[in-house]
Amino acid sequence: MKQAKPQVRDPEATKLRILAAATQEFAKFGLGGARVDHIAARAKSNKRMLYHYFGNKDALFAITVENAYSQFREQEAALQLDSLDPVTAIRRLVSFIWDYFIKHPEFITLVNSENLHKAKHLKASKRNTDMSRKFVARMQALLSRGEASGVFRHGLDPVQVNISVAAIAYYYLTNRFTGSIIFERDLMAKDALADRLTFNTSTVLRMVCTAEEIARLEKNGGLA
């Protein structure tokens, strides 16, 4: 990180500033609502540099999205769930995803925007394919371990579980504004967030565990 003295010329730093600014702008307004001028200004750079380093608005968006996924997968992989017993690993994963989405609201908005555009930017990403396969493999391994030790149901589809684990956190947070109005309750209040994490952990454990394991967990307060 040679960021200490503000060099007059630093292409790497400029690129990173533009990418960071793009992430914020695209997250706030979506691809359609984002303004190239705003991004250049926010990066304390200018449009010419943006076009020089990234080509055009769409290409910049593509890199922004790829980058967001990459950081998320990287942190998830770092959890090393394979060193934990299956039930603890599930708790840890649900908790991590919850915290990550809260800490990185831009991730959610970028994914929404990318889907509005039918994922045409992500489709072109080679990096993404590699990351995704490892990601699915990790869940597959976790479910197999749980099944082998008799606590998880057999025949669980890792894709369905992955989608569901993300869904119950993602939906709550991406729709926190309409949700807070519809349910007349501040969904982002500290207590509300804690309650939701508890509920989500319970939901996922009930989803993957055998009936006997659920009964056992209920008895010793493991599903409160």
Added chain:
Amino acid sequence: MKQAKPQVRDPEATKLRILAAATQEFAKFGLGGARVDHIAARAKSNKRMLYHYFGNKDALFAITVENAYSQFREQEAALQLDSLDPVTAIRRLVSFIWDYFIKHPEFITLVNSENLHKAKHLKASKRNTDMSRKFVARMQALLSRGEASGVFRHGLDPVQVNISVAAIAYYYLTNRFTGSIIFERDLMAKDALADRLTFNTSTVLRMVCTAEEIARLEKNGGLA
């Protein structure tokens, strides 16, 4: 429905055509990406009429979103879940939401767009408040009935359940494009959709039922 003969002048019909066109355009491109000219053209009307009837782009978006919620709640209320036994009612609700989201992809995109704008349009809607309260009350009643008959857990929060039921359907569908790439599987294939509905039904029943009821349902194939 006086839609039979195409009257030369018909303000109601024009308004409806503009609203329908706005729904499509906003759903496809979001509020930021939507173009007022496109909406006017798609409605086979013109911008002057659009501004005359709806004020401006934001006001038109507000009505579009309110309208989308209204239609969804209306259909859900028509299910009359209170006439079904609790477990059947849950199955019916999960299935309805799934089908509705598939049939009305514009609903999902509009909600996403409204949340990108922090729900400022919905906030102003009085109609929405009434609908929402009834909506929460219906779930509350269903959970109470299930608890009373001993099949549902006690102390379930209807808001958490409502959010979760929507989440597992909504997330899968809104992120179907990135999802199909990440999981290298066509999430919208007929079989995939059927599998997901089965999985979601199982997830919600496991979420709301007591451990004993889950064991019972598993035994007689009620959770396949």
Added chain:
DNA sequence: CCTATAAATAACCAAATAGTTATTTGTTGG
């Protein structure tokens, strides 16, 4: 039948927008 009203159309406008051109200025290898 005719006139006040409102529905409809098209041409228009100022501001904003993605992308470029022209120019200056710092950096680095020979």
Added chain:
DNA sequence: CCAACAAATAACTATTTGGTTATTTATAGG
């Protein structure tokens, strides 16, 4: 030390955008 190169800036442009003005035309009440 200096030329070639690349980083940075600002001014510019063609087009698009949300919103308006001016005008025409159908319709309903007296």
